[in-house]
Amino acid sequence: MSSRLPILLIGLSALGACATSVAPPPGPVVSDASDAHRIEVAQTTARLEISVDAASPRLTDKAKSDLTDFAVSYLRLGHGALILSTPSGGDNSDAASTVAGQARMALVNAGVAYGAVAGSTYDAAGQSSAPVIVTFARFEAQAPACAPLYTQDLAHQSDNQPWASFGCAMQANLAAEVEDANDLLSPRPYDPRDSNRRATVMDLYRRGQVTHAQRDNDERVSISTAVQQ
Numbered sequence: 240m241s242s243r244l245p246i247l248l249i250g251l252s253a254l255g256a257c258a259t260s261v262a263p264p265p266g267p268v269v270s271d272a273s274d275a276h277r278i279e280v281a282q283t284t285a286r287l288e289i290s291v292d293a294a295s296p297r298l299t300d301k302a303k304s305d306l307t308d309f310a311v312s313y314l315r316l317g318h319g320a321l322i323l324s325t326p327s328g329g330d331n332s333d334a335a336s337t338v339a340g341q342a343r344m345a346l347v348n349a350g351v352a353y354g355a356v357a358g359s360t361y362d363a364a365g366q367s368s369a370p371v372i373v374t375f376a377r378f379e380a381q382a383p384a385c386a387p388l389y390t391q392d393l394a395h396q397s398d399n400q401p402w403a404s405f406g407c408a409m410q411a412n413l414a415a416e417v418e419d420a421n422d423l424l425s426p427r428p429y430d431p432r433d434s435n436r437r438a439t440v441m442d443l444y445r446r447g448q449v450t451h452a453q454r455d456n457d458e459r460v461s462i463s464t465a466v467q468q
Contacts, residue, residue: 272406276383288370296334310349317375324372326363382414
C-alpha cells in the first residue's frame, strides 16, 4: 500500500491542476450594446422670435406662417406649456402686447389648445424693437461616439467579449431616426379604450355569437384556380 501512495498523490495533484479555473477578465460583463453605447437624451428649447413694428402692430404673413409651423412642431414634439413671452419696459411694449394677442390666436387656430399657451413677460428695458418670443421644451437624442473599426483588432478577442464599437452603429442610427427623444425615457400614455365597442363584443361573446364585424361580399377573398396544379 505504501508504494501506491506517491502515485495517488501525483494523480490528485494533476486533477487539482486541471480543476484550476482562469480568473475572469476585469470589469463588468456588458449585457447589451445599449449599455455600452448609451443614447443621451437632452432637454432643449425650441424658440421663435416675432418682430414687432411699433408703427404697425400686426402679424405679418411671414409671422403667421412661422407660427403655424411652430405650432405643428409643438404638437408633435413639445412637452409642457407653450410659452408666449411679451417684452416689458421697452419702447414698443404696447405694440408687442397687441402682437402677442394676435400670435396667441394664430397658435390656437393652428391647433394648439388655448390653455396650453402660457403668457409671460421679460425685461426689455432699453430696447426699441424687442420681439415677442415663443418657446417650448423638447427632447433631443445625442448619438454615442463610435470608435473606428480600424483601431480595433477584431481577430483577437481573448476575453470573448464584444469589441469596443460592437452595436454602436445601431445605437447611432436609432438616435438619428427617433422623432421624439422623450420616447427613449418613458413610454407614451395609452389612449382611453373604446368602452362601447368592448361592451358590444362582450355581449356577443356571452350570447355565443360571432364577435367580429360582418363582412360583405366585396371584402371576401377567393383564391384563384389559375395556379392550381
